[in-house]
Each structure stands twice: as structure tokens, then as C-alpha cells.
Amino acid sequence: MISKINNANILSLNQFIFIIHGAQVGTGILFLPRTLAEKTGTDGWLVLPFCFVFSTIASIAWVQVAKRYQIHFTKGSNNKMIEYTKKVLIIVYICYFSFYAWVILLNGMLYIKGNLLPKTPDYLLILLFLIPTYLVVAENVYVLGRYCEIVFYLTIWIVLLFLIPLKEGNLLNMLPVFKNGISGFLNAFPQAIFPFTGFEMVACMYPYLKRKQAAIKGVIIANSITLIFYTFMTISCYIFFSPDEITSYNQPVLSILKIIEVSFLERFDLLIITLYLFVVFTAWTPYIYASLLCISNLTKQEKKNIHIYIFFMCIILSVFLIHPSWSQVQSWKSLISHVGLGTAYIFPIFMLLVIKLRR
Template sequence: MKSYAVRPISTLQYILVISTFQISVGFLSLPRDLAKQAGTDGWLAIPIGWAGATVASLAIVRVMTYNPDGTILDLIKRYMGVWAAKAAAAVFFVYFLILGYDGYIISSLVVKLWLLPTTYVYLLTLLMLIPTFQIGQHGLQVLGRYSEIVALLSLWVPLIYITTLRYAHWLNLLPVFKEGVAPVLSAAKTMVYPMLGIILAFFLYPHLVKKQKAASAIVISNTISCIAYLAITLICFVYYSPDEITDFNNPVITIMKTIEFRFMERVEVPFIAFYLFIFSCIWIPSMYIASYCSAWLLGKGNERRHLAVLCVAIFLSVVFYRPSFMEVERLNNYMNGVGFVIEFVLPACLLAYLIVYTRIKRRKTI
């Protein structure tokens, strides 16, 4: 097991890496997705998603206390054997690679639609892969610092959305539970994809300086994401009519077209250009974790070489196959189910296994 103390991350970095990962691409279409399931009652599903993610997060932190100086792969190797660890490394590799690919495609399609309609998607993806390699090759410590910078630079974004409240129709939110509780519970399933990212704690934990704060920090991280989702969803619900909001693929961007300043007409143009920084908070960690799992699985080479190979593979895949928005939406629905199993069910199963394993082992030693 290698030492992770040489690349420590602070509690703030730990919080922001997870929250920026969650807020990235899931932020854009969430109001529409919730409205499709439960109308303007969809915002009530966000606290349910927060509660589920928080419980799963605490289970993840509890699991990592059984092997605090290693990642989840080291823990599985210690308690389940080498082959189980290799299987887990393969699963995490594929999972994070798909998340990274999904992030690239969504970002490229959004930029092409709103900013550069005549530019090829594969060229946009190439431009995104360059900073991915430049930042990701330095590991989680630099990723933590990058997340801090992105969070600091993003503090102006809520102020822009607040200006749209002068057009708000608050009666859109009433009455609450228009069609009962069932649509809200159905919409809660939609919150799985936006809350993906809590599993990063499996890999961040050994780098964390103050591990005793891991549980409270990940709760804070989920709360930040929940507040951001709740704010933008309510703003969209009171701005658009209940029947209108589902007509837009990205209502979070479309609402920007109504904002004008004396010094700027199209606010959405610099917004999308800036939002690429936030988008990158899902590509870069995903690609780094995938390269880490690949290096761990093969047992040779460092993460940098594997990251370079994965970047080339992503670029070639986009050159030969360019999915549409509809195909990306189907992929997101697929990742919604897979993510629930890996990030919500798996931690609970691991925790149950470790509790039973340690108790049996303790009885045998008595």
C-alpha cells in the first residue's frame, strides 16, 4: 500500500471536490427533469435526494474508517482478497470513465449549441481534454486546489439568477402536493444522477488531513449541492409556467436570455464560457480516478500514463461516434440506475459486510 500523506487535501478541498462534481452537468436540466415527474412539486424531491445521499455518504465514511490509510481498493484487498479488489477496480474504472465521457459530451454539445455552432464536437472535446491531462496528472491535491479556485470564481453566478426574480410568479408553486405524494416520490429517483459523486470519498479519504471531520464535511458538501439545486429549481419554477418549463432542454441556460445589462446583451454567452470551469469539475476527477483504477488494476505504470491513454481513447471515441442530446439523455437515465447501485447500495452492503466480518473475527480470537 502506498502512502497517500505526500498529497494531502484539506477539509475545504474535500468538501468542494465533491460538491462541484455534483453541481456540474446535473445542474443544467434538473428543473425540467423534476417538472416532468411531479410538475412544480418537483422541488420537494430535492430534500429527499439530499437525505438519501447523506445516508449513503455517512456509510462511505464509516466504511473507510476500517482502513483509513488506503483507498477503497486497498480496503477490499485487505478484507476480501486480491481478486475482489481487482474486480472492484475494473467496476470503478468503467464507472468513472463513463461519467467522464458523459461530462465531455454534454459540455461539447452545450458549447456547440449556444456558442460555436459550426465547430466540430471532437475539436471541442480535444480542447477540453488538454486541461484534463494538465491538471489531472498532478493528482488529487491539485484537483482539490482547482475546485477551490472554481468555487471562488463561481460566487457571482447566484447573483445573476436572483435578478430574474422580478419576473417571478410565486403562485406557480401553489398548491403544494397538487397530485399527492406519489409524483414527488417518483421524482426523487431523478435526484440520483445530480447527487452522484459521493463515492469520491472512497478515494479522497486517505488524502484527508483531518479524517475525524470526514463525516461532517461530506454532509456539508451534500448540503451545498442541495441548496444550489433547490435555488435554481425554484427560480425556474416561478419564472416559467408549469406547462412551459418542460419545453426547454436546458432551462437554466435559457432563462439567461431574458437578462440584459447596459454593458452586455447576451448574458448566456459569457455564462456558458465560464461554466466550462464548473463542467470540468466532473471530467477531471472522473478521468483521474479512472486512470488510478486502471493503474491499480494492471499493477504497473503511474496514473499519468494511464490518464494520457484514456484522454486519447475519449478523443478517438468522439471522432468516430458523436451522440445527440437524446442519446445523452438515455445515457444519463442508464447512469441513474447504475449510479444508484454503486454509490447508494454498494456502500451499505460493504458496511454490513465489514461489521459482520470484524465481529466474526473478534469472536474467533477470544
């Protein structure tokens, strides 16, 4: 999972933070307010801080594991059992990162197809997505970090637009608090924990971080930014829509945008949807990059264009053959969310416990 370090590929702390945050924030926020409301009503936002705590604990565990096993993953070993275990782990994470990137790509494709280009073939949209993706993943990790950082600064203002419709909302929609008790929290937790995944990028990005002693600080900041973003968007939807109304909207975040009108543009929401695609781009690109790093580790070769070409051809071919629907993508998303609980949350904590016991 951890690639060899090239002195030319160095990440600043900001770039490290925004790669993790970018991997966390994608199309999931479009559905999050509705899915939480279905499970626990307008109390759904209260579960997000608990998800933040669990994500931060797992993130810190990833930092400690990456710090401890960096040498073991970049150098060979005479112990065949260690080498075999390492290869199995790398293959598992190649599959995980690849499938996760594929699901995000499909979400983005259906999101654009449904709102902007309904008659465009699926595989053609995926091809258009992969062209700029190639320009990033074919370069070093510094380019990925710069892109994620720039996109964050250029799109952060979109969040402020959600303050405009709130004047028509009602704060009473948020009351009463804790109306569903602990059972409501437990029902909503699996739905809320999945959008925080993305911090497992630490395993691949830690070796490139210039100030490795600041890695824990970086993951805490990244998770905090994600928490603030999710909480703000979820509360905005709960204030604007009534408790019964919000569950009738598939993507309540987009429904709020349709309320915003400007005199010089008829469909202002379409402009925001187009701009938000840059944010979604920062979600699938780190996963593709991480998958390619794992492949280079497995083959003991530097990341090559042939790896990228084969990877992209598999994506395009799969979309061409399957023609995925919203229901299929949601089922795959549910599958990868359950897998992510093991690969992103449980595995690093388990490894950290192993490290502590061996001391």
C-alpha cells in the same frame, strides 16, 4: 479504488468538500427543473431534501467503508479470493468512473457546441477540454483540490444573477403545494437522485484527507451545498416560468439567463455559459482522476502519463467515431444513473452492513 498515500498529497477539509461538490454539480442542473416538473409539476423541488438525506446516508457509509478497508485496498493479501474480489471491484469502478466522466464530457461538449461553437467538430472540442484536464490530472490530488476550491469561490456569484429575473416571476406558480401527493414524489425521485451522485469520490479521496476524523462533516457539508444550489435554481425556474411553460424549455436555467440584459454586452448569457464551463470542468475531472487512481491500483503502479494518454486517446477516438447527439447522450446518462444507484448508493450501504455483521 483507494490509492497509496503520498505525504506530499494532502487534502484540506475545504478541498475535500469542493471536490465532492464539484463532482456533483455539472450540466445536470440545466435540465433538472424541467425533468422534475414533467414528473411532479412544481412540487419537484420538494423531493430534493429527501435525495439529500439518502445521499448523505450513502456518503457516510462510503466514509466508514473507506476507513475500514483502506489498508486492504493499499496492501496485498495472501488470500487469492480477496485479491480476485478486489480486482473485480476495481475494474467495475474503473468502468463506472470512466463512463461517467465520458458522459459529462459529452454533455459539456454539446452544451458548448449548441450555444457557442456550432460548426466546430465534436472531437476538436473534446480535445480542447482535455488539454486543461491533463494539466490537473497529471499532477497530484492537491492540485485537483485547489482547482475545485478556487472555481467554487470564483463562480459562486453566478447563482445571485438568478435573483434579477425573479422580479418578473410569480410566487403563485408554486401553489398549491403537495398537489400530486406521494405518487408524484416517487415518480420524481429517480430523476432527482442522480444529480447528487459524486459523493462516491470519498472512496478515492479519503486516504488523502489530512483530518480524517472530519470526513463525515465534510460529506455532509458538500451535500448541503449541492442541495442549496439545486433547490435555489429549481425554485427560481418554477417562480419565473408557469407550470405549463417550464416543460416546453429543454434547458430552463439557460432560458432564464437570456432574460438578463446589460447595456454594454449584447449576449450576456453567452458570457455566463462560458464561465459555467469551469464549473462543469470540476465535474468530469474528479471522475477522470478517480479512474486513473483505480487503474494505478489495478496495475500496482503509480499514476503515469502513459495511462493518461491512452485514456484520453480512447475518449477522442470514441467521439470521432460516434458523433454523439443529444438523444444518445441522454440515453447514456439514463443508463449511468441506474448504474450509479448501485455503485454509489447501494454498494457502500451493503458493505457497511457486512462490516457490522462480521463484528
